Amino acid sequence: MTALLNVNGLTVKLPVMGELRTVLRDVDLELEAGKTLGLVGESGSGKSMTVRTIARLLPDGADVKGHVRFDGAEVFDLRGEALRRYRAGDVSMVFQDARAHTNPVRRMGDFLTEALCTNDRMPRRAAEAKAIQLLADVGISDPERRLRQYPHELSGGLLQRVMIAASVAVRPRLILADEPTTALDVTTQAEVMSILARMQAEYGMAVLFITHDLELAGAVCDDTIVLYAGQVVERQRSTQLHRDPLHPYTAALVQARPEIGHRARRLPAIPGHPTTAYEAPGGCAFAPRCRFAQDACRRAVPSLLQIGEQGSTRCIRMPDLHGRLLATTGAGDEASDHQRADAAEEATR
Amino acid sequence: MSAPLLAVENLTKRFGSGRTETTAVADVSFELASGGSLGIVGESGSGKTTTARMIIGLEKPSGGRILFRGEDRTQPARTAKALRERGRNVQIVFQDPYTSLDRRQRIGDCLAEVLGVHFKLSRDETKRRVRGLGELVGLDERQLNSLPKALSGGQRQRVAIARALAAEPEILILDEAVSALDVSIQAQILNLLSDIRDERGVSYLFISHDLAVIRQVCDDTIVMRHGAVVEQGATAAVLDDPHHAYTRLLRDSVPRDGWDPASLARS
Ligand SMILES: Nc1ncnc2c1ncn2[C@@H]1O[C@H](COP(=O)(O)OP(=O)(O)O)[C@@H](O)[C@H]1O
Numbered sequence: 001m002t003a004l005l006n007v008n009g010l011t012v013k014l015p016v017m018g019e020l021r022t023v024l025r026d027v028d029l030e031l032e033a034g035k036t037l038g039l040v041g042e043s044g045s046g047k048s049m050t051v052r053t054i055a056r057l058l059p060d061g062a063d064v065k066g067h068v069r070f071d072g073a074e075v076f077d078l079r080g081e082a083l084r085r086y087r088a089g090d091v092s093m094v095f096q097d098a099r100a101h102t103n104p105v106r107r108m109g110d111f112l113t114e115a116l117c118t119n120d121r122m123p124r125r126a127a128e129a130k131a132i133q134l135l136a137d138v139g140i141s142d143p144e145r146r147l148r149q150y151p152h153e154l155s156g157g158l159l160q161r162v163m164i165a166a167s168v169a170v171r172p173r174l175i176l177a178d179e180p181t182t183a184l185d186v187t188t189q190a191e192v193m194s195i196l197a198r199m200q201a202e203y204g205m206a207v208l209f210i211t212h213d214l215e216l217a218g219a220v221c222d223d224t225i226v227l228y229a230g231q232v233v234e235r236q237r238s239t240q241l242h243r244d245p246l247h248p249y250t251a252a253l254v255q256a257r258p259e260i261g262h263r264a265r266r267l268p269a270i271p272g273h274p275t276t277a278y279e280a281p282g283g284c285a286f287a288p289r290c291r292f293a294q295d296a297c298r299r300a301v302p303s304l305l306q307i308g309e310q311g312s313t314r315c316i317r318m319p320d321l322h323g324r325l326l327a328t329t330g331a332g333d334e335a336s337d338h339q340r341a342d343a344a345e346e347a348t349r
Numbered sequence: 350m351s352a353p354l355l356a357v358e359n360l361t362k363r364f365g366s367g368r369t370e371t372t373a374v375a376d377v378s379f380e381l382a383s384g385g386s387l388g389i390v391g392e393s394g395s396g397k398t399t400t401a402r403m404i405i406g407l408e409k410p411s412g413g414r415i416l417f418r419g420e421d422r423t424q425p426a427r428t429a430k431a432l433r434e435r436g437r438n439v440q441i442v443f444q445d446p447y448t449s450l451d452r453r454q455r456i457g458d459c460l461a462e463v464l465g466v467h468f469k470l471s472r473d474e475t476k477r478r479v480r481g482l483g484e485l486v487g488l489d490e491r492q493l494n495s496l497p498k499a500l501s502g503g504q505r506q507r508v509a510i511a512r513a514l515a516a517e518p519e520i521l522i523l524d525e526a527v528s529a530l531d532v533s534i535q536a537q538i539l540n541l542l543s544d545i546r547d548e549r550g551v552s553y554l555f556i557s558h559d560l561a562v563i564r565q566v567c568d569d570t571i572v573m574r575h576g577a578v579v580e581q582g583a584t585a586a587v588l589d590d591p592h593h594a595y596t597r598l599l600r601d602s603v604p605r606d607g608w609d610p611a612s613l614a615r616s
Pocket residue numbers: 014015016021023041042043044045046047048049050059276277278
């Protein structure tokens with residue numbers, strides 16, 4: 001079976017002050033119809049650029065290599081009507097900052113009916129009735145009143161629900177959700193996620209779900225991909241991600257995050273800061289921050305390595321380290337310093 | 350037992366009047382011990398920031414008292430010196446430090462300026478303290494000499510913390526100060542805050558909607574909803590064994606294995 005979305009060897013460079021800067025390197029991903037794929041990474045890792053490339057919304061002058069195939073068709077070969085249909089019908093986006101994607105002087109009703117009138121050529125009356133139905137579908141009470149309101153009259157959570165309503169209105173086959181809940185607090189996030197899940201089940205849409213929250217990805221996605229410096233460093237089932245990570249970076253993220261049920265003496269922070277693809281050193285991009293790094297890691301860019309049935313990793317040490325990444329931490333307190341020294345020693349043996 | 354460093358009693362804030370009147374903070378009371386760390390959690394709009402703004406004097410309470418070392422800050426200061434002290438001993442760090450930094454001012458100069466406002470120091474002493482603050486928060490000489498735009502989000506948050514600490518406050522309020530940071534950077538800043546607390550004995554009022562972060566930083570926690578405190582106690586007790594339905598909802602809303610957001614009923 002071919003996947004609905006297939007990204008292969010995708011490398012993207014963007015023009016910055018007269019030179020091309022790499023933002024994505026050799027990215028592969030596959031998403032089947034109706035499934036949810038998580039895309040996790042810290043800021044600058046290339047999550048939004050991946051989504052924009054798939055949606056063909058790259059800035060002018062972008063240099064793209066590799067393939068993006070939707071339902072078997074090369075997305076970068078689409079022209080005219082086919083491209084319009086792809087962008088306005090097949091794929092649909094939900095953004096982090098819903099407010100920035102609305103027009104402050106236009107009512108929610110105009111915003112919702114516009115897409116229906118232009119894309120589906122629906123008469124105005126019918127579009128309004130449909131809009132009311134859409135809002136009711138995402139659990140918004142008193143939809144008639146909401147249609148007359150302006151964006152600033154709606155809370156962030158409510159606005160995000162309207163955005164979801166708008167993006168499912170055209171019955172897309174793929175939703176690209178770029179951190180749709182990052183700006184929301186936990187209770188509102190839970191509401192928005194439950195609506196997204198219900199819409200997805202109802203319409204059978206696939207979702208590419210972007211987040212920087214490993215736990216959220218683990219809870220709502222089938223598979224998850226971890227990006228670092230514009231590269232895929234790990235892919236596996238989401239539920240396994242924080243139990244048995246396949247890359248030291250993922251493991252370090254799991255450990256650096258505080259826990260709701262436990263206060264750590266000291267958090268095992270990751271030294272340094274996340275790098276972009278453009279700044280990444282030769283060899284493994286994570287090596288400078290990795291407590292398992294060896295000379296060999298710095299020599300060549302590792303390729304994606306299959307780990308049995310479980311998933312894949314861009315870490316040459318993984319066959320050796322598998323299952324032990326979470327056994328010790330990189331924290332600076334005494335106990336774990338000993339453990340870390342042990343681990344380092346063991347690692348060099 | 351000694352008197353608390355900060356005691357907030359029946360604090361209330363109403364905005365607007367007549368039909369548009371809203372109560373942002375309703376009858377809130379809590380105490381912060383010297384050297385302690387108190388968390389305030391609650392969804393957005395629950396009145397956390399308004400409470401903080403009243404404590405630092407940016408907003409005038411509609412009712413209640415704010416006692417700092419027993420002195421009521423809702424009343425006018427008796428002397429010019431007392432007023433200056435009020436401006437110094439409680440400092441605040443917000444979520445987005447970039448908006449509060451002067452884009453044309455080098456980081457080191459910014460810290461020197463704050464030192465100049467609060468203390469009479471020689472040029473050498475100022476330089477020494479700027480370097481000391483840089484060391485405390487992990488900013489090197491090169492970063493102290495750069496402009497805000499040359500720094501990453503995490504580095505700017507270090508600057509904001511250094512700037513607040515330059516006044517040598519007794520209370521540091523952190524209003525969602527680590528919420529926007531990447532996980533790896535957030536851990537660095539949380540460790541930094543714990544070091545600073547050990548080294549300087551400063552007390553924290555730590556506002557966040559992130560329960561895991563609250564668990565890591567705060568001894569005690571209050572849970573706010575619609576402007577009122579619905580639950581308070583030791584952080585471990587509040588989070589492990591919540592008594593109020595809203596606290597349970599907050600806790601159950603945190604994604605985890607087997608999470609089912611659709612099952613979370615909201616009252
Ligand atoms: N319009 C642009 N021109 C040049 N570089 C860009 C542009 N937008 C983003 N970038 C760079 O691309 C990299 C990836 O960015 P992005 O995909 O937005 O990251 P993420 O969404 O993971 O935070 C970053 O280094 C960013 O600075």
